[in-house]
Amino acid sequence: MKPEEDAFGQQFWAQYNGTESFEVMEREDGYIDVGDPKLYFSEYADWPPFEQKAMKFVKGRVLDIGCGAGRHSLFLQEKGFDVLGIDNSPLAVQICRLRGLKKAEVMTIDEVHFKPNSFDTILMMGNNFGLFANFKKAQRLLNRFYRMTSKDAVIIAGTRDVYRTESPAHLRYQEFNRRRDRMSGQIRMRLRFKEYSSKWFDYLMVSKEELKDILEGTGWRTKEFIDSDHSFYIAIMEKALK
Amino acid sequence: MKPEEDAFGQQFWAQYNGTESFEVMEREDGYIDVGDPKLYFSEYADWPPFEQKAMKFVKGRVLDIGCGAGRHSLFLQEKGFDVLGIDNSPLAVQICRLRGLKKAEVMTIDEVHFKPNSFDTILMMGNNFGLFANFKKAQRLLNRFYRMTSKDAVIIAGTRDVYRTESPAHLRYQEFNRRRDRMSGQIRMRLRFKEYSSKWFDYLMVSKEELKDILEGTGWRTKEFIDSDHSFYIAIMEKALK
Numbered sequence: 001m002k003p004e005e006d007a008f009g010q011q012f013w014a015q016y017n018g019t020e021s022f023e024v025m026e027r028e029d030g031y032i033d034v035g036d037p038k039l040y041f042s043e044y045a046d047w048p049p050f051e052q053k054a055m056k057f058v059k060g061r062v063l064d065i066g067c068g069a070g071r072h073s074l075f076l077q078e079k080g081f082d083v084l085g086i087d088n089s090p091l092a093v094q095i096c097r098l099r100g101l102k103k104a105e106v107m108t109i110d111e112v113h114f115k116p117n118s119f120d121t122i123l124m125m126g127n128n129f130g131l132f133a134n135f136k137k138a139q140r141l142l143n144r145f146y147r148m149t150s151k152d153a154v155i156i157a158g159t160r161d162v163y164r165t166e167s168p169a170h171l172r173y174q175e176f177n178r179r180r181d182r183m184s185g186q187i188r189m190r191l192r193f194k195e196y197s198s199k200w201f202d203y204l205m206v207s208k209e210e211l212k213d214i215l216e217g218t219g220w221r222t223k224e225f226i227d228s229d230h231s232f233y234i235a236i237m238e239k240a241l242k
Numbered sequence: 243m244k245p246e247e248d249a250f251g252q253q254f255w256a257q258y259n260g261t262e263s264f265e266v267m268e269r270e271d272g273y274i275d276v277g278d279p280k281l282y283f284s285e286y287a288d289w290p291p292f293e294q295k296a297m298k299f300v301k302g303r304v305l306d307i308g309c310g311a312g313r314h315s316l317f318l319q320e321k322g323f324d325v326l327g328i329d330n331s332p333l334a335v336q337i338c339r340l341r342g343l344k345k346a347e348v349m350t351i352d353e354v355h356f357k358p359n360s361f362d363t364i365l366m367m368g369n370n371f372g373l374f375a376n377f378k379k380a381q382r383l384l385n386r387f388y389r390m391t392s393k394d395a396v397i398i399a400g401t402r403d404v405y406r407t408e409s410p411a412h413l414r415y416q417e418f419n420r421r422r423d424r425m426s427g428q429i430r431m432r433l434r435f436k437e438y439s440s441k442w443f444d445y446l447m448v449s450k451e452e453l454k455d456i457l458e459g460t461g462w463r464t465k466e467f468i469d470s471d472h473s474f475y476i477a478i479m480e481k482a483l484k
Binding site: 022024026029030031032033034169192193194195197 | 437
């Protein structure tokens with residue numbers, strides 16, 4: 001990516017250097033939302049319980065997709081796991097390394113190609129199921145992840161049940177998506193931070209039923225859902241055919 | 243304004259109702275910044291010292307231009323001053339009334355027309371010198387304010403010395419402004435909150451020298467500057483010709 005597109009990385013970089021940071025998301029329909037930038041540097045003890053619980057499913061060699069500033073990767077590395085963190089943000093990866101992550105690479109989810117049996121866990125925390133972008137791409141990548149992983153492998157992915165909202169603006173946007181044959185929660189958005197703006201990208205949020213539809217035929221099935229006390233949840237997926 | 247343009251009011255309304263609020267500003271060059279929404283509901287004890295000091299210059303009948311959620315107006319009303327708060331945001335004015343402000347009206351700065359000797363203090367706190375928008379309009383409004391006020395009247399206005407920055411993005415934008423014959427700190431921006439977006443508007447920030455240039459010929463002169471420990475400052479202006 002061009003340096004001016006690394007809004008995510010710049011947001012982390014500011015925080016890493018102790019200067020003001022914030023997270024602003026712009027949806028294609030003009031809806032603006034903010035996130036909590038402190039989240040990305042938070043320690044295990046500060047994570048919400050449903051995220052902590054998800055860590056119990058981690059095993060063996062871990063691929064952390066969209067590792068951000070490395071909060072999960074660093075926690076797991078500390079616990080003795082063999083972790084590779086990848087992120088499409090060059091600055092995020094630099095920060096992971098500065099924070100002590102031994103294996104961190106700049107890589108988009110599309111560039112994820114590894115030999116069979118390379119990983120036992122694929123981690124997509126913090127809503128990173130979204131990186132699957134859309135139904136077809138999710139299926140294609142899930143098939144690829146199947147080949148890359150051991151027979152007892154798991155995928156641990158966080159997402160959000162978009163139907164659990166009463167916001168007229170969100171419901172309108174979901175309807176707009178369905179009318180043009182996109183999934184309700186296939187959100188086209190970009191991240192903005194000061195003079196930096198990411199490219200527009202699709203970020204996919206799904207209900208549990210939709211998640212199951214996506215898994216169909218990919219070799220993966222849901223093993224467990226970990227609910228939060230709001231619309232976020234984490235899906236633990238395992239191989240249906242071992 | 244159209245309801246969907248009242249981003250400021252919606253931001254206050256969310257906060258007034260105890261739901262998530264945030265302040266996102268978008269400059270015309272794509273620069274994104276956030277403010278602290280809690281500021282707008284803060285009590286005197288929580289204000290920065292330079293704002294507290296400015297209150298000592300308030301006298302008599304007060305016009306609070308861009309009163310927002312009413313923090314200054316309510317403080318002064320409590321102190322016994324006769325205060326009229328105006329804001330272009332209908333929701334902001336509604337909130338002021340709900341919070342107990344006796345005199346609050348929906349009015350833009352352009353609509354400010356009052357009989358001679360109507361006020362003793364014009365208050366433009368929290369960077370609201372910016373509402374003057376540009377050099378010419380500032381002079382036109384200052385002339386009008388002269389006629390509306392008593393002979394010992396003061397204007398208390400907060401602004402920001404835009405030259406006190408090292409941000410390349412800000413310096414580039416200032417240069418861009420000068421090239422097209424705008425003042426360096428004549429910022430074209432809009433406010434965005436969830437599905438709400440204000441219209442684009444000019445917000446003027448000036449150095450002390452620039453402020454003095456603007457006052458030239460308006461009948462006003464600077465009486466005192468109250469500095470903060472950063473680029474913000476408050477100008478106390480009085481009538482040069484009484």
